[in-house]
Amino acid sequence: MATNIRERIINSFALYTLFPYAVFLVFVLLPFFIGGYYSLTDWNGISRNLDFVGLRNFIEMFRDDEGFIVSIVFTFKFTVAACITVNLLGLAYAVLFHTTTRWNSVLRVILVLPNVIGGIILGFVWRFIFAQALPAIGGIFENISWFGQPNTAFWAIVIVLVWQQAGYVMLIYIASMNSIDEQLFEAAEIDGASSFRQFTDITLPLIVPAFTVSIFIVLANSFKIFGLVFSLTGGGPFGTTESLAINIYNEAFIYGNYGLGSAKAVVFFIFVAILSYMQVRFTQRREVAL
């Protein structure tokens, strides 16, 4: 009877797994490899014949394409700024609101709410806030032209990202804090440890896993940013806030350079793969250390 059951399980394996796998294969993996091929050609998206140009696209983007270099610098700077600010604020939220009181639950809901608003709408909403609402409030905001200078435009995007994601990482920190054994705090209390000492010596070391997770989540979100920048600054002023994703999009779909765009996409993939590898290494080292 047992072998009979095993046979039945295996027989229907294909029936249950093949269809979604085929969809995945055709629309995710196949384009991934075709993209690698395009990156070695000069295809313009329309013409029937495409010429093999070797690594020329890769040389060109780093040697002659200033906009691409600017977008790499912007994307890395933005990712670092976003990771630090979102996580610091998210951690502060978690410290303030992790206990379960009614007041805290209401505040947690308010802080998470912005997270459900998607990039494109978010950008337009904040365009209004920066362009009309803040100047109307006056005070220190009165005369800042947020989208006029590279510096303020950069921080405008960071501010919106923090507004959107700090509540999200707060939830991750809270989940991690609440999994700490209550007895540790009781013991520390008896030993006379201040609540500050309890935080630095018990809470912080025990939520290190949550740090890794949250930092890499924000890292991925900000490194791949498209919609928010697209609608908030449009990459301006003078392309100084153009993220890598926007640069690739423009190269292929606005300027029609599919070959060069694909080559940039390959470079983008390599960046992301390195970041993912770092994440795995960090997570493993943590597990060894514990």
Next chain:
Amino acid sequence: MNRQFTPLRVVFYVVTLLFALVVLSPFYFVLVNSVKSYGEIIIDAAALPTELKFSNYAVGVERVNFWLAFYRSLFVTVIGLGGMAIFGSMAAWKLARVKSRVSTFMYATYILAMIIPFQSIMIPLVVVAHNFRMLNPLGLAILYWGFGMPLTIFLYRGYFNYVPRELDESGMLDGCNDFVLFWRILFPQLRTMTTTIVILQSLWVWNDFLLPLLILQHDRSFYTIPLGINSFFGIYKAQWDMALPILVLGMLPLITAFLFAQKNIVRSIAASGLKG
């Protein structure tokens, strides 16, 4: 801990209340200004409206063709999520139960593919989707099956570790066929995970901009809400009296859904973070 109103406690309430108001203020400004005339918005966006111009909403809705866009968004999200949950849970079941080289290979490719950022495959994807005649809402939903499958399978397959194998076997001994066994006995066991997956993936699909832009851009009647809003801003730039009502309507479905399913959403986000 005592919960009396000590001075420190009062300071905590006041400060956090102010903070909550700051966080909510963008919603307030957009909502209040959405019923003001263009002149009033430009002169003082912080002032209250002198009269309520609800006609702004009618104009905005018409310019964006909002109800059609709403229907498109709903269609893509429902079909997209339905496919992910149905095909994903079925495949995850077999991938979890069958230990074979094929099974391991399939699962490994799903997991590895999670690294691939969408931007690095979008260019050939448009070509492939074009060749399959999929530059339409149904095609878009099917593409979401492909892109959503890795995370869906990962979450469902992990969850099957908590569904005892004996349940499969007893069902089979009682003579259920696979189909009945899965849908009547196993799928209901996955309810918590299905909720999590539906929430996480529908937030992504509903809000997504780049993929719909690439797939549906060529036909205005296909526009989802994000595409409609984007094209409105492309034409009217800073016509805030028409734009703000549209932004309010664009956010309303999400905020409503969030307030209704708030507990589940909070739990799903926390769970997704812990699994990494």
